[in-house]
Amino acid sequence: MTDFSATRAMFDLPEGVIYLDGNSLGPMPRAAKMRVAEVVSAEWGEMLITGWNRGWGGRGWMSMPVALGDRIGRLIGAEPGHVVVGDTLSIKVYQALASALEMVPGRKVVLSDSGNFPTDLYMANGLLTSLGHGHELRVVAPEEVEDAITDEVAVLMLTEVDYRTGRRHDMRALTAKVHAQGGLAIWDLAHSAGAFPVDVAGGGADFAVGCTYKYLNGGPGAPAFIYVAPRLADRARPALAGWLGHEAPFAFELDYRPGAGVERMRVGTPPVIQMTALDAALDVWEGVSLEDVRAKSVELSERFIAGVEAACPDLVLASPRDAAGRGSQVSFRFDEGYAVMQALIARGVIGDFRAPDIMRFGFTPLYIDEADVRAAVAILAEIMNNRLWDRPEYKRRAKVT
Numbered sequence: 304m305t306d307f308s309a310t311r312a313m314f315d316l317p318e319g320v321i322y323l324d325g326n327s328l329g330p331m332p333r334a335a336k337m338r339v340a341e342v343v344s345a346e347w348g349e350m351l352i353t354g355w356n357r358g359w360g361g362r363g364w365m366s367m368p369v370a371l372g373d374r375i376g377r378l379i380g381a382e383p384g385h386v387v388v389g390d391t392l393s394i395k396v397y398q399a400l401a402s403a404l405e406m407v408p409g410r411k412v413v414l415s416d417s418g419n420f421p422t423d424l425y426m427a428n429g430l431l432t433s434l435g436h437g438h439e440l441r442v443v444a445p446e447e448v449e450d451a452i453t454d455e456v457a458v459l460m461l462t463e464v465d466y467r468t469g470r471r472h473d474m475r476a477l478t479a480k481v482h483a484q485g486g487l488a489i490w491d492l493a494h495s496a497g498a499f500p501v502d503v504a505g506g507g508a509d510f511a512v513g514c515t516y517k518y519l520n521g522g523p524g525a526p527a528f529i530y531v532a533p534r535l536a537d538r539a540r541p542a543l544a545g546w547l548g549h550e551a552p553f554a555f556e557l558d559y560r561p562g563a564g565v566e567r568m569r570v571g572t573p574p575v576i577q578m579t580a581l582d583a584a585l586d587v588w589e590g591v592s593l594e595d596v597r598a599k600s601v602e603l604s605e606r607f608i609a610g611v612e613a614a615c616p617d618l619v620l621a622s623p624r625d626a627a628g629r630g631s632q633v634s635f636r637f638d639e640g641y642a643v644m645q646a647l648i649a650r651g652v653i654g655d656f657r658a659p660d661i662m663r664f665g666f667t668p669l670y671i672d673e674a675d676v677r678a679a680v681a682i683l684a685e686i687m688n689n690r691l692w693d694r695p696e697y698k699r700r701a702k703v704t
């Protein structure tokens with residue numbers, strides 16, 4: 304059984320804060336603070352450029368993208384050596400889609416859904432326009448995806464868990480269907496990795512991508528990851544042919560040769576300080592069972608839904624009622640949801656808001672427990688039942704909501 308009081312002690316949360324936004328930016332693991340300070344002073348400061356070979360405790364900074372990829376691979380059910388870390392998730396989406404499309408020549412449709420995160424759709428659109436081969440990005444409602452998987456589809460590109468409602472797709476079933484129709488599947492695991500057990504290998508994903516600053520707690524701007532199935536890894540042509548994806552970057556050849564397997568998805572110089580924070584954050588998962596995380600997250604979410612529905616009749620559940628159809632967040636709709644969220648934050652309960660009317664609350668058992676849920680429900684009820692949100696300062700929109 305995972306000891307969640309031990310994992311909770313590994314995070315440095317400000318006094319008096321109930322943090323229900325780990326689905327958007329994970330909090331700081333205590334170890335990250337020390338390790339970043341160490342790498343800055345003892346490695347960057349003392350080793351200077353020799354850190355590429357000697358840093359990271361002798362393993363060399365340059366080995367971090369592959370080694371951290373493996374650590375994440377264990378959390379998403381990937382075969383060893385098939386995940387690499389780098390860049391932002393938007394970039395990884397672009398790389399996955401570009402490589403996948405080339406493997407299904409003759410088909411012109413990329414299928415996605417309106418529950419996808421906009422950047423995934425924007426990146427796809429940008430790529431298809433640049434290709435100039437007449438590809439179509441077909442966006443259907445989430446519940447229509449299954450029927451829309453036809454033999455026209457080159458690539459099915461979905462985010463497993465909807466960032467607004469927490470609705471979860473059936474990765475295994477949809478992947479099987481697109482394979483039966485002769486297409487490939489790309490899964491965005493931004494709201495899956497670290498939230499519940501994921502099995503990219505067993506689920507048959509061709510490509511998977513995700514970020515590390517949400518449930519993996521790697522810190523603001525922490526690099527993304529990409530998985531390429533072993534059967535495709537040596538065939539995937541990298542669209543972003545950066546020097547660190549070259550087979551021999553330090554041969555400095557004028558011609559590009561892709562590196563072995565997923566290493567070809569590396570692009571440029573890795574962000575060493577940010578990766579150090581991520582490495583420290585991944586230590587938290589040692590001894591943690593994702594099955595336990597899932598069970599506890601469902602329990603906390605159910606308590607929250609029941610509590611809010613009993614105490615706040617004006618809030619409407621936006622997430623699937625059945626826990627099996629949700630990721631690890633719960634959302635409620637309310638016209639003045641933005642103001643309610645600001646009132647919550649002013650009282651130490653941190654969630655966030657997504658236009659037009661969604662309040663999001665993430666349940667991350669690594670550092671959230673039943674007492675937090677009880678307290679959050681009580682504070683929300685007090686705000687709703689006394690209209691405490693109805694103040695001009697809570698209605699002024701900030702740049703980041």
Ligand SMILES: *Cc1c(COP(=O)(O)O)cnc(C)c1O
Nearest residue numbers: 391392393420422462491493514
């Ligand atoms: C958070 C998120 C992103 C963010 O992409 P960045 O390039 O890291 O800013 C992209 N896609 C999905 C599905 C997300 O949830």
